[in-house]
Amino acid sequence: MSAPSTTRPFRWSVRRELWENRSVWIAPLAVAILATLAFFVTLPGLPGSVRALAGPDMANAHMVVHGPYGGVALLGFATAFVVGVFYCLDALQGERRDRSILFWKSLPVSDRTTVLAKASIPFIVLPLVVFAFTAAAFLIMMLVGTAVVAAAGASVGMLWSHAEPFQSGLSVLYALVVLALWHAPIYGWLLLVSGWARRTALLWAVLPFVAIAGVERILFGTTRFAYFLEDLLLGWVSRAFAFGSDDAMGDMLGALTPVTFLSTPSLWIGLAFAAACLAIAIRLRHKREPA
């Protein structure tokens, strides 16, 4: 058996996910465009804010000049999360529901390749897509902002030193890596449920946690589990960033704390949990029989 080595099952499996799930790139694109348009609406006030940077109300002006970049980035993060969640819930259930799994399984692509290709969407593809569109939005905002500020005769140098586009871009890249790692157990769990549930994957994925939190509240009157869930969603912020009180105009990159983040035990527990979920999802795809 001499199989030509030109086939790339993993790469084509990822590409086919993008064909089927166009929201993976359309949603981040749409959000980036909307955020950029919103920035354009604020443009008339920009020269004034840049002038104020040299005045007594500097902290406030800094927020106005710098803020839109953070806003675009946060919208991108939220989009990646929402798209990733809904993508994962359907990723392994949809192909069984429409019976196309009979077609996919008639091809020499292993269950492991298929599941890992699907997992790469929230772990790799979505962060890259969001970074690309966010960076493009930053570029456009800086270019247009520079033109408006220069035309009004305000200081372009002040604009660039306070908007910090490059540091912001690096921070976005860092945050996207942090998010993918921190939310890995969520995506892993959703893929597992998608491979297991025959229908209503969302209910199966969410209800157990709501139930545990509810039971704890009733039996013990405590909310530890609810805090755990909050940490699961937002715990990355305090671990990966240290926003000091005096960095309002600050050292953006100094606020990144990768060492603290990487030495958080729950990060590694979550990653191990995600790996276990993927291993189970691969077995489930092998075992689940066609309807």
Place this chain on the structure above:
Amino acid sequence: MATIEARGLRKAYGRTVALDGIDLRVEEGRILGLIGPNGAGKTTALNAILGLTPYQGELKVLGLDPWTERDRLMLDASFIADVAVLPRWMRVWQALDYLAGVHPRFDRARAEGFLANTTIGRDRRVRELSKGMVAQLHLALVMAIDAKLLVLDEPTLGLDLLFRKQFFDTLLNDYLDRSRTVVLATHQVEEVQDVLTDLVFIDRGRVVLACSMDEFESRYLELTVNPDRVAAARALEPFHERSVFGRTVLLFDGVDHARLTALGEVRRPGISDMLLAVVAGRTGAADGAGR
């Protein structure tokens, strides 16, 4: 090595026994019709052969264990379940690109050649195609794979007569020119009679008749008995008896043609006559026809 070798193949869903100890041997280059009523276990048997369902008993397909080595098996086996399994979102060019990307034995030019004979446009989505066109597309994709084994599970279900005939003509003329093995499950029996080289009747999870078409044609005869010769005809031990327009019609296994000619009109039974006789009469005399 036989292409398919099964011994004591068993499969139960809970208490429902789908396959009740099936023995099957398909040699290279044969075209086997797996024929039986709905719920006989045809699809379960094919799913086991394709590695889509676990089973008990021994099964080797092209020397591989289909359940544990599905992705390797699919390098040399291809499969059309029915016309409804191609992903509905997929465009024709995407199907071509994807297969070329993951299947080392897919010949894209050959698939394009087959499609050139149809009215299917490259940019069409599967969901925009008629049922007959989807079948044409699937067949074009599968025929462009240089496989050793082709498994068809009711491939023409729901197609009109014209498409069904065209489907099997294309298969015969453009595909079955080499040492390929085909296993075909269907209940549109008469249409495939001329295509097959071997025949297996399956009913309630058991093989009730297995023979080559040559054997089938030389062994079985149908006699419409002259009214005065019924007793003499019955003495030759027919394995099935029915009444058509008041005349007695008997089926014989291995009785000399000349002896029957003296008793009435003799003809070769069609596959569906035999299926009715063997499956409907299985509780009694039909055991003589089974193995």
